[in-house]
Amino acid sequence: MKRQQVMVLYLGSSALDSPVIAWSHYDGTGKNHHMAGDSEEVPYHSGLDALLAGWRLIQASPLVSHVSGDEFRTDYLKYEFFFEKWLDCDE
Amino acid sequence: MSDNYTSSDNYTGSDSYTDSDKNTNNQSSVESGLPLLSSLDMATFVSRGFLRMDEVVPDALNQAFLQSIDHREDSDGQSVQEHYQRVMDSSNVPVVNAGTPLFAAYAADSALANVLAVPAVAGAIASLVGPAPVFDHHFLHMTFPASFYSASNRPQASQHTHQDSTIDPRMAFDMQLMYFPTDVTLAMGGTRFVPGTHLRVVSEAAIARYQNIRGQQHMVCKAGTVLFLHNGIWHGGGLNRSDTIRYMFKIRMAPSSRQTRLWDDSDITAAHFQQGPIFWTGANARRDPIHDILTTAEPWFEADTGRLEYLNRIRLWRYLLGDKNFDADYWLTRVENEYV
Numbered sequence: 202m203k204r205q206q207v208m209v210l211y212l213g214s215s216a217l218d219s220p221v222i223a224w225s226h227y228d229g230t231g232k233n234h235h236m237a238g239d240s241e242e243v244p245y246h247s248g249l250d251a252l253l254a255g256w257r258l259i260q261a262s263p264l265v266s267h268v269s270g271d272e273f274r275t276d277y278l279k280y281e282f283f284f285e286k287w288l289d290c291d292e
Numbered sequence: 293m294s295d296n297y298t299s300s301d302n303y304t305g306s307d308s309y310t311d312s313d314k315n316t317n318n319q320s321s322v323e324s325g326l327p328l329l330s331s332l333d334m335a336t337f338v339s340r341g342f343l344r345m346d347e348v349v350p351d352a353l354n355q356a357f358l359q360s361i362d363h364r365e366d367s368d369g370q371s372v373q374e375h376y377q378r379v380m381d382s383s384n385v386p387v388v389n390a391g392t393p394l395f396a397a398y399a400a401d402s403a404l405a406n407v408l409a410v411p412a413v414a415g416a417i418a419s420l421v422g423p424a425p426v427f428d429h430h431f432l433h434m435t436f437p438a439s440f441y442s443a444s445n446r447p448q449a450s451q452h453t454h455q456d457s458t459i460d461p462r463m464a465f466d467m468q469l470m471y472f473p474t475d476v477t478l479a480m481g482g483t484r485f486v487p488g489t490h491l492r493v494v495s496e497a498a499i500a501r502y503q504n505i506r507g508q509q510h511m512v513c514k515a516g517t518v519l520f521l522h523n524g525i526w527h528g529g530g531l532n533r534s535d536t537i538r539y540m541f542k543i544r545m546a547p548s549s550r551q552t553r554l555w556d557d558s559d560i561t562a563a564h565f566q567q568g569p570i571f572w573t574g575a576n577a578r579r580d581p582i583h584d585i586l587t588t589a590e591p592w593f594e595a596d597t598g599r600l601e602y603l604n605r606i607r608l609w610r611y612l613l614g615d616k617n618f619d620a621d622y623w624l625t626r627v628e629n630e631y632v
Contacts, residue, residue: 209501214595222592225503237450237503237528238484238510273627275492275600278502 204229204290208256210248212280215264217248223278230290248282256284327411328556329419335585337420338608341490341522348412349516354473357403357541360384361432365536371444372436375537385432385541394425394545404541407471407518416520419555420467421547428466428544435481435529435538450481451529452500456544459495463611464551466523471541474515480538481530482511483519488590490524491604499526507591511540552614560613570621582609583620599623 211223221243226235245251252258260283329343337343361383370378385404388397394417398405408414417425441448456468476482486508510530511519521527523544532538564580586605589598602623610618619625 211502211505213593219595221506222594223502223505225501234447234449235503236531237453237500238508238530239450240504241508243506273600273603275597275604276494277492277499279594279597 202290203287204231206230206286206288208244208251208284208286210245210251210282210284211278212248212282215262215280217252217258217261217282219280220247221245230288248284251284256286259283259285326415326418328415328554331555331557331559331582332585334419334555334612335582335609337520337522338612339585339588339605340487340590341525342485342487343416343520344513345412345416345518345520347514347516348518349407349410349471349473351515353403353406353410354515357407357471357473358539360403361539363537363539369443370440372434372440372446373444375436375440376434379432379434383432385430388427388430390428392427393548394427394543397427397430404543408543413469413518416518417467417469417545420520420551421545422549422551422554424548425467425545426548428546430541430543433483433529433540433542435532435540437532437535437537439535448531450484450531452497453484453486453502453505453526453528454497454500455489455492455494455524455526457496457523459493460524461493463608464547465490466544466546468521468523469543469545470511470519470521471543472511472513472515472517472519473539473541474536476511476513476517476538477534478510478512479532479534480536481532481534482513482538483527483540484508484510484530485519485521485525485527486590486592487525488593488601489526490522491601491608492524492526494526502526505592551612553612557613565615565618567619567622567625580620586620587623603627 206229207227209225209227210221213219213222224240224244226233226244228235245254248258260281262279262281329337333343361379384402386398386402394408395405398408408417436448438448470483472482486505488507489505505526511517529540530538561580564582566580568579568583569577586609587602590601593601602621606618606620606624609620610616610624
């Protein structure tokens with residue numbers, strides 16, 4: 202049966218070939234238990250590098266207009282890209 | 293913590309600020325002789341959201357604190373919950389109402405009162421939240437080795453990245469003091485935090501999805517180290533892979549008056565309020581070091597919103613200076629230059 206691995210990359214801009222600034226992994230195979238603070242090295246230098254490594258892009262942040270009066274507020278990381286892999290697993 | 297960057301030509305304020313505006317409470321800080329933070333320290337706190345003082349608390353005091361919490365080396369097969377209950381039942385950490393004046397929160401000559409009275413610590417508190425801060429809450433954070441989790445029947449994991457409390461859009465800030473009474477090795481899962489995230493307005497655990505962020509720091513330190521954090525900084529407890537409980541005692545405190553020039557601002561010069569060339573700077577450009585601090589990027593900055601962080605920092609620096617015209621690299625002047 203197949204299980205999904207999810208990787209979330211946060212990039213420096215909306216361009217998929219811009220640098221990775223933050224990352225998360227969730228492994229549906231159960232082989233790895235990733236958690237906050239568990240790595241210091243970016244898994245890929247850019248989103249494009251992840252594509253070259255076989256990850257499939259399934260979601261990208263839209264570009265959202267700035268609300269009047271709130272143009273300068275910063276909050277969540279802006280350029281979030283979800284990738285997946287499907288792996289064969291034993292029952 | 294850092295050397296003054298000038299020894300002469302002291303500047304007492306810009307047009308929008310006079311000595312009479314200065315918080316009168318600050319006078320008591322100055323007169324008390326506490327070693328207040330310098331302007332470089334404060335600008336660093338404004339930009340990065342933290343200051344760190346290594347081994348600032350003497351070891352005798354660390355030992356007194358550990359004794360006050362009834363520290364023991366072994367778990368006796370206790371679960372995390374059982375151990376917390378035992379410490380709450382047997383420690384001398386007081387139960388204190390929110391809103392209590394900070395310096396009334398701890399019995400005179402208790403370990404915690406003495407930690408707060410360490411001159412460098414007291415000076416930093418006075419510089420950041422004034423001479424009369426208000427106690428919000430405190431907590432003894434313990435990060436447990438794997439053995440405690442086998443007794444708990446729950447998986448051992450690091451704490452999700454979060455911002456404390458809830459959405460907080462204020463310009464004023466609370467300060468969270470983190471005191472590490474023992475050595476903290478990398479394996480012990482010291483507090484993880486991300487410099488420069490403190491001015492982002494987010495909703496507590498909404499950022500839990502972010503596992504790793506470039507530039508994140510993990511507290512590795514000797515006993516007696518104190519971390520001073522802006523209440524907004526993104527952080528989380530680490531995973532303890534050692535055999536020893538890792539302690540961190542946190543005190544959240546709030547200012548009781550406006551945070552204007554509470555630090556030792558005698559190193560601010562007239563040059564601090566002048567603009568210099570941008571980009572095309574010539575070969576021998578000299579810049580005010582605080583301007584540099586306010587416009588230095590963190591490794592995680594996005595290309596566009598990293599610039600917004602400069603604006604956030606400059607706004608906070610204006611607030612703390614009591615000077616609505618201060619700017620660095622024209623970031624705010626440029627977007628405020630409008631004629632109606």
